[in-house]
Amino acid sequence: MSEQFPRKVLVTQRFFDAASLSYLQEHGCEVQIAQLADGQGDGDLSEEQLLELLTGVDGWIVGHAWITSSLLAKLPRLQAIARRGVGYERVDVNAVRAAGKVATIAVGGNDASVADHAIAMMLALGRRLGDSKARMVNGDWAIALGSELYGKTVGVIGMGRIGRGVVRRLAGFDAKVLAYTTRPDWEYSLEYGVRYVDLDTLLAESDYVTLHAPLLEETRFLINAAAFGRMKSSAFLINTARGGLVDDQALLEALLDGAIAGAGLDVFLSETDPTYRATTDALLALPNVVATPHSGASTHEGLQRTNLLAAQCVVAVLNGDTPPASCVIADGRGKFSTEE
Incomplete structure (x- = not known):
């Protein structure tokens, strides 16, 4: 002592x-x-x-x-x-x-804080909250039609404490949950109606893809250009985990090309690699990106x-x-x- x-x-x-x-x-x-x-x-x-x-x-x-x-x-x-x-x-x-x-x-x-944040980003993207406010500030009060989270298919990548918190919250939206994890818990999947699938299946079937995996050598750029090519053009990506899980340049190109519908980002590659700063700035400028400054736990x-x-x-x-x-x-x- x-x-x-x-x-x-x-x-x-x-x-x-x-x-x-x-x-x-x-x-x-x-x-x-x-x-x-x-x-x-x-x-x-x-x-x-x-x-x-x-x-x-x-x-x-x-x-x-x-x-x-x-x-x-x-x-x-x-x-x-x-x-x-x-x-x-x-x-x-x-x-x-x-x-x-x-x-x-x-x-x-901070599990509950980050899980809440991920759900908030899903709702903000689907209902076009950021885009709608920007239009109103500029005098355009025309209604921008959004989409519901209710009944949608949500792919959860990583089923640790935060991923499971997201799944519990999604039950209130009657969402269908797909999960990709290296440690499937079958008892948990039965309790919450989670279907474990491979990554390709999750990307192809999900309306929302939310990341809750650790950043490891094998998970770096887990979501890359090929992954965006497998997603629905109407799908949204949510990243409240770590910036290195997503290739931000590939994400920018996917958004500009209409390969996916939008993204909710709390983390960015530029946080650890300043060479991606211009990419971050370009992402922030897009109307279909909801962004926060790594504040999901705050x-x-x-x-x-x-x-x-x-x-x-x-x-x-x-x-x-x-x-x-x-x-x-x-x-x-x-x-x-x-x-x-």
């Missing part, structure tokens, strides 16, 4: 709520919340800027900063790294283990849950305990090591 009090905890994420702050303070932590410039996230900070903030810190609640071996080697006092989110492609988990530190994610905290309720989960993980590590197993992505501490 750490003998140093107060333990210093740095938060480099916005919207850290009072209850989570109080939790850390009640458990002997001195909390510093980084003051970032407007529009700046911790993923925009250089290693030098991070080191300036993190020197002398025991626990770090982080968003999208890169966790590298170079950074960790210069932070001997840092013990706990808690992501306020669930993706961890920017965390070098091997470096965390090698440095004897612990890295965690906030599993389950609700008051969702952030309160993930803040508290991250805070609980930090306190557990600083106390010499083990956070919930589902939250731990790397643990380099002797007997607690996840490599054992």
Whole structure:
């Protein structure tokens, strides 16, 4: 157990709520919340800027900063790294283990927020909400006919916590659900009327295709030009997962060519690859694209849950305990090591 009090905890994420702050303070932590410039996230900070903030810190609640071996080697006092989110492609988990530190994610905290967001995008696209408002602003009040989500076929790619949340919500729309996953749960499929199919079948039959898969080497550009060629021209694509799952240039071409009807995008390739910025700008300019700035998980309720989960993980590590197993992505501490 750490003998140093107060333990210093740095938060480099916005919207850290009072209850989570109080939790850390009640458990002997001195909390510093980084003051970032407007529009700046911790993923925009250089290693030098991070080191300036993190020197002398025991626990770090982080968003999208890169966790590298170079950074960790210069932070001997840092013990706990808690992501306020669930993706961890920017965390070098091997470096965390090698440095004897612990890295965690906030599993389950934002599932409902992202599932709601995916449904909202389906409804906005089908009912042409963005396009209608833009027309009205320009004085055109003519009715733009949309389409219902009710009774449609929705293809869900990835059946983890968020994908399942989307399926439960779709039950209220009497939707037919197709699912593509490497881990089919047959009992779940019977309960919710899910039909597991291969990817080609899902793309060909779905009116909406919604992505909820992790970004891995084998899933990068899972939705590419060939995939758009298999989809209905009346179909919509929803991506609230990771930008790298979709080839955004191929998506732009599919939308311009009328290969699909529209897209709802909360994530973009340009978030990690600036060379795609022009592609992102072109997508945003289209009337049949509904877009948000990677905010699917950002609700008051969702952030309160993930803040508290991250805070609980930090306190557990600083106390010499083990956070919930589902939250731990790397643990380099002797007997607690996840490599054992």
